[in-house]
Amino acid sequence: MNLIECTQLSKNYSGKNVLNQVNISLKAGAPIALVGPNGAGKTTLFSIICGYISASSGSVKILGESPNSAKLRGRLSALPQDAQLDPDITIISQLMLFAQLQGLSKAAAKHEAMRVLELVDLAQVVHEKPKSLSHGMGKRVSIAQALIGTPDVVLLDEPTAGLDPANAKKVREIVRQQSASSTFIISSHNLDELEKLCDQVIYLENGSLKQSLSIQSKQNVEYLTLVMTETDMQALTNEVSSFEGVINVTTSTDKQMIIEYSHQHGFQLETQLLTLFAQHQWQYKSILKGRTLEDTLFS
Amino acid sequence: MNTSVNQMPSALIQTWQLGKFELSKRFNSRSGLIALIAFVLVWSIILIYPIKEASNIIMHPSFKDFIASVFGPSTLDQLFKWQVAEFAMFWVAALYLFPLFSIFISADQFSSDKHRGTLRFISLRVSRNSLFFGRFLGQVFIQSLLVLITILATIMLVMSRDTSLLLPSLSSGLVVFIQLVIIVLPYIATMSVLSIFANSARQASIYAIILWVVVSIIISIMNVQFPGFEMVGYLLPGSQLSNMVNTHGLTAFAYVPIPLIQTVIILSIGRIIMQRTAL
The missing domain is CATH 3.30.70.100 (Alpha-Beta Plaits)
Structure with missing residues (x-):
């Protein structure tokens, strides 16, 4: 079964084609890069996969299921671009809620919240509120929420945008470490970063799929x-x-x-x-x- | 690979979890506590001054005759049938104040979280139905708690005057509690819907004011132009309130279907909007 299968996927916003009959077939494994200039349709593609918005035409299957399917809950997670946690509620409370919604008991949810915060090296901010964190730390906490329950697919939309080199490196390390248990799909403008992490690369431009290639494929x-x-x-x-x-x-x-x-x-x-x-x-x-x-x- | 796939809780449990979280969120945050303190202060003033004073006045037999002569014998006669005078006054005040408070308190069910992207974290874990009804349920919990606090305060006020009125106060308190919670339901449901469209709590409150004013005007015009369509007036939450002022205890339950039907209709509309909205 394919990880993600997009068939003739299109999305129009007030007459403008943001995604234009995109066909993508992705398999589980090493992290996958989604590349393209601003306005290429990367975030729109992520939003459709996550079920935040619906496609105008075409179909998407994630692990064989349609977006928003109950069977995907706990198996698909994401760091949506610019999404923030509630600034006034402690990080542990929010992560525990997410874990409980995924079916964990209160005690197990607390343990899981601590585990993912330790993965992103932020166990010390567990009782802080998101508004007291720096941008980089906030991003890492948002990545931590995406790791709750060790989902099969993790979408990261611009995970290192606006981060200092140290925090960006930390994010890359987290992705590398967790790649054994989850398949990451990463959208970024930083090609050097994607090169270090990913094998398969999807290149979108003007809403269309321009290239899909493997960095490490053997050729003559x-x-x-x-x-x-x-x-x-x-x-x-x-x-x-x-x-x-x-x-x-x-x-x-x-x-x-x-x-x-x-x-x-x-x-x-x-x-x-x-x-x-x-x-x-x-x-x-x-x-x-x-x-x-x-x-x-x-x- | 993920191991929690088959352990996902049912939609009902997730709705309950979200509702509980809303309640704890309201009273665990500083802004929520400040709002609660403000609420308690406002109600303390209402209880100590207008309600206590008015209760003393309506207990006077000549006042009943005076009211009957001014408004007619059956306009406010039910108010004098309350066993506990304070609850008669509390009933009149709460009938109008709680709907008003509920509009502002439940104005931010979705707006800020949607604007900030926080709903995106939740929507990957729960259905949109659970998200919508969970937030609504949370607000019902919050409003119920606030109603309970004011009823307990009213009972304490009664006790300070006459401790023998404890049992009548408790029974009146229970009836009023159920009535008030039902009355605020369509208001909370309306704010659930409006806060999906609004970018902030303030904007949702403004939408609410516009909605009530515009719909009231339309209904008034329709009543004049098309006298046969008076039932249209029942579309607007709170349309039954003026009739409920002159009710007493269990007789007020005759009006219960109106807010309940309104709530079901508004929530059904909200559910469809939530399914279709972009998060």
Whole structure:
């Protein structure tokens, strides 16, 4: 059974197509990235999956069930974009309510609330009210509520938006840790972050599905991304282009080069490159196997 | 994988859980406590001054004759049949004040939480029916508690005058409690519906005022233009209140179907709106 199956899914707001006949099929497993520019329809797609809004046409199945199905309760959870807990009620009371609504007894609900707060490293704020927390801490508490009952699917809409690097890193760690028990679907603008966490990437643009790809899929054509420091890029391009097996060389930014080459065994190309750098006294900053998600999506 | 799938509580239990949470939320927050203190103070003043003083006056036999001569023999005659004078006065005051209070106290059933996105956390765990009826039930609990507090205070007021009136006070208190809770039901239900549309409690209260004024005007015009449609007046919550002033004890139960039917109709409409609204 597919985790999420969207068929010809469309959503119109006052005549404007926000989602346009989107077909998506997602399987459980590693975190899945949902990428796209502002207004691409990411939040709308999440809102339909969560049952906050209804689709104009088409269908969505989550774990084989329609949105808002009673069978999804406790199995699907979400961190909706910009949603906040009640600022005047203690965090433990709210998380306990959520856990009790999911069928836990009062004692078990308290235990579960403490467990998820410990997961996000916020056990110390259990008796605080959300209004006394920083933005980053509030976001982590909201992520904690999404982990109650270890749901099968967790949707995170912009989980690190507006967070400082330390809090963003913490959120990534939480997702990585919990990926064994739940499948996360993460919407974000931060491609570096998604690259670190996700395998499958869904790219939406203007309400339509533009790409669906796996970052780690094996293909006959491979890529190396070089980031150089003190280098004559034109000379480097000429040298690399003459290597055996190299199909194409592109310079994406001032000091970054993407080498497209046919699949090789061992590290023949890497060895040739390091030898070349030594000969010319060229300095490199990084050699990345593959392409960044940004280059993959927008090349 | 998730292990709690088959343990999800029934819709009724979830409705009950949400109702209980609303009650505890109201009295555990600082703003809720301030509102409660204000409520107690207002009612203390009403009880100590108008109700206590008026009770002393209506116990005087000549006052009954005076009222009968001014308003006619059967306009307010039932008021003098109350065994406990304080409850006669409390009844008149509460008939109008509790509906008014209930509008403002139950104005924020959904508006703030919807605006803030808090309902999104809850709606993934409960059906929209449970969410809607749970919040309504919570407000019924809150209003019932407030009615109970004022009735107990009235009984204490009676006791300060005559301790032998304890039993009549308790029986009058019970009847009045049931009556008042039923009377406020359609008001709470109306606020349940209005707070789905409003962005704040204040906005929901404004909608309520507009609704009551506009509907009252429409009903008045209809009564003049189409005298056969007087029943339309019963669509508006509180339409029976002026008739209920001159009732006494169990006789007031004759009016119970009106607020109950209004509540069922308003809640049915609210349920449909809640199902269709975007959260």
